[in-house]
Amino acid sequence: MKMYDLIEKKKRGKRLSEREIGFLVSGYTGGEIPDYQMSAFLMAACLRGLDHKETLALTKAMRDSGDRLDLSYLGGLAADKHSTGGVGDKTSLIVGPIAAALGLKIAKMSGRGLGHTGGTIDKLESVEGFETTLSPERFSKQVQEIGLAIIGQSRNLAPADKKIYALRDLTATVDSIGLIASSIMSKKLAAGADVIVLDVKVGSGAFMKTKADAKALALEMTEIGRGCGKKVRAVLSNMDVPLGSAVGNALEVAEAVRVLRNEEKGELLELCLELAANMVSLAKNCPIDKARIMAAEAVTSGKALEVFRRWMKAQGAKDVSFIEAPDKLCPAERRRTVVARESGYIVSMNAETIGKAAALLGAGRETLDDRIDPSAGIMLLRKTGDYVRAGDPVAELYTSSAAAFEEAETAFCSALRFGAKEPRKKPLIYGIV
Numbered sequence: 084m085k086m087y088d089l090i091e092k093k094k095r096g097k098r099l100s101e102r103e104i105g106f107l108v109s110g111y112t113g114g115e116i117p118d119y120q121m122s123a124f125l126m127a128a129c130l131r132g133l134d135h136k137e138t139l140a141l142t143k144a145m146r147d148s149g150d151r152l153d154l155s156y157l158g159g160l161a162a163d164k165h166s167t168g169g170v171g172d173k174t175s176l177i178v179g180p181i182a183a184a185l186g187l188k189i190a191k192m193s194g195r196g197l198g199h200t201g202g203t204i205d206k207l208e209s210v211e212g213f214e215t216t217l218s219p220e221r222f223s224k225q226v227q228e229i230g231l232a233i234i235g236q237s238r239n240l241a242p243a244d245k246k247i248y249a250l251r252d253l254t255a256t257v258d259s260i261g262l263i264a265s266s267i268m269s270k271k272l273a274a275g276a277d278v279i280v281l282d283v284k285v286g287s288g289a290f291m292k293t294k295a296d297a298k299a300l301a302l303e304m305t306e307i308g309r310g311c312g313k314k315v316r317a318v319l320s321n322m323d324v325p326l327g328s329a330v331g332n333a334l335e336v337a338e339a340v341r342v343l344r345n346e347e348k349g350e351l352l353e354l355c356l357e358l359a360a361n362m363v364s365l366a367k368n369c370p371i372d373k374a375r376i377m378a379a380e381a382v383t384s385g386k387a388l389e390v391f392r393r394w395m396k397a398q399g400a401k402d403v404s405f406i407e408a409p410d411k412l413c414p415a416e417r418r419r420t421v422v423a424r425e426s427g428y429i430v431s432m433n434a435e436t437i438g439k440a441a442a443l444l445g446a447g448r449e450t451l452d453d454r455i456d457p458s459a460g461i462m463l464l465r466k467t468g469d470y471v472r473a474g475d476p477v478a479e480l481y482t483s484s485a486a487a488f489e490e491a492e493t494a495f496c497s498a499l500r501f502g503a504k505e506p507r508k509k510p511l512i513y514g515i516v
Contacts, residue, residue, distance in 0.1 A: 361374070
């Protein structure tokens with residue numbers, strides 16, 4: 084079997100067999116297939132598309148390229164949640180404690196942020212002392228005792244995906260539903276959960292800009308999961324506007340705590356309850372309406388907050404007093420208030436641009452080697468649909484570098500559009516697959 088022939092075959096729009104896909108994945112991971120040939124194949128796949136059988140075969144090959152976690156000791160209650168990436172998306176910090184408070188076991192591996200999207204590991208590391216690397220024994224014990232552990236991704240978890248994704252990022256082959264679905268699901272399947280709930284983002288701050296593309300991706304991923312014997316459900320959620328008010332690592336942890344303290348309502352809480360309810364419904368085979376009631380009670384009773392507290396302590400947080408006073412968490416050295424430059428309704432906010440503005444302040448990175456300023460970010464004081472007058476505060480910028488303010492403020496203001504008429508409110512959740 085030759086890589087040249089596989090490139091030629093896909094270029095002509097023909098289907099590759101499971102054996103052929105296994106050959107190219109193992110060959111590239113092992114170094115026998117060079118970057119230039121894999122790049123050519125990825126471009127052919129991006130242009131010609133992968134059908135479901137090819138996508139499933141690619142997912143399995145990448146899943147099996149490294150370690151696979153065995154969570155069978157958790158008795159079918161091992162659950163995971165994955166977001167396709169957004170701005171202000173701190174749902175794992177809220178959903179994890181809710182689900183654990185209801186008896187699920189969340190043994191989760193998360194990644195770091197890149198570009199305009201934030202990463203759960205970066206957020207957690209804004210808590211002084213929090214350890215994102217645990218020994219297998221400690222990880223397992225914590226999941227069993229507390230019900231929740233979130234760590235950084237293992238270097239040998241789906242290594243083929245890691246190597247292929249880096250190449251896709253450099254060769255303009257990211258935007259393929261088959262390649263996206265196999266990338267996400269190979270890691271989720273290797274992580275061993277019995278139940279997987281996917282939060283598929285739609286809109287300006289998401290990779291999927293349209294509902295049609297998001298639904299297609301959701302269908303592909305759920306079919307892959309079910310084909311591998313997992314219980315999978317996808318929630319399509321709105322990412323035209325940042326989720327919640329905080330964009331930035333420590334700011335988002337503080338907002339998550341306020342939600343768990345039952346001090347903040349709104350769309351962030353609503354989405355977290357929906358995600359947690361779907362996890363519970365699948366894991367415990369209970370009606371979704373009952374699961375929603377259970378999820379809400381986990382917050383109002385304080386049980387989810389107690390799980391959060393135990394989780395922080397278990398993973399090394401030096402001072403958990405921020406749980407009682409969230410705003411004390413990692414305060415920024417400098418802040419600037421941004422005011423509206425004109426009067427009218429905020430007709431739209433480009434979430435991706437706001438994410439990039441937060442990154443300019445130090446909250447994100449362009450390469451994996453960039454350093455994060457945990458205190459940097461943006462607090463939104465007004466959002467789409469609000470009426471403002473020129474000069475009214477619309478956001479606060481936080482950073483440790485005064486030099487970052489000008490460019491970040493310009494970027495943030497460019498994300499806002501104003502109009503004379505109140506915009507039609509879009510739903511938070513577009514549907515469930």
